[in-house]
Amino acid sequence: MHRFDELLAGDFLCSNPDGTLIDRVQFLEQTARPVVIKGLVAEDVRIRLFGDVALIHARTRYQTASSDERHGRYTDVWVRRGGKWLAVSAHVTR
Known part of the structure; x- marks a missing residue:
């Protein structure tokens, strides 16, 4: 959870697979819960840069x-703010 705390912007929002939209605090609480899945692997990762996005x-x-x-799939949006890359948005499907 500490790493997420460093990487998420204050205005971060996440769209969950169940359709809920949660803010940074709610996301940190959600990721602090015990994980019920195992063997999570990210594949076919594509990163597209648009200046500071x-x-x-x-x-x-x-x-x-x-x-x-x-x-499932996910899409993250990162923004460079003050020379640091921060996640501002995530969308997760399962």
């Missing part, structure tokens, strides 16, 4: 607690 698209593969294999 970066878009990251990737496919994910993971196993559920019952060992079923699942797939």
Whole structure:
């Protein structure tokens, strides 16, 4: 969680797979909970730079607690602020 605290902008928002939109504080609380998936792998990662904005698209593969294999995608938006890259947005699907 400490690493997320360093990387997320104060105005960060995340769209979750269930359709909820959560802010930075809620995301940090969500990621602090015990993980119920295992073997999370990011594949087909594509990074596109537009000056001080970066878009990251990737496919994910993971196993559920019952060992079923699942797939998803995520898109992150990063912005360079004060010489530091910060995540401002995430969209996750499963």
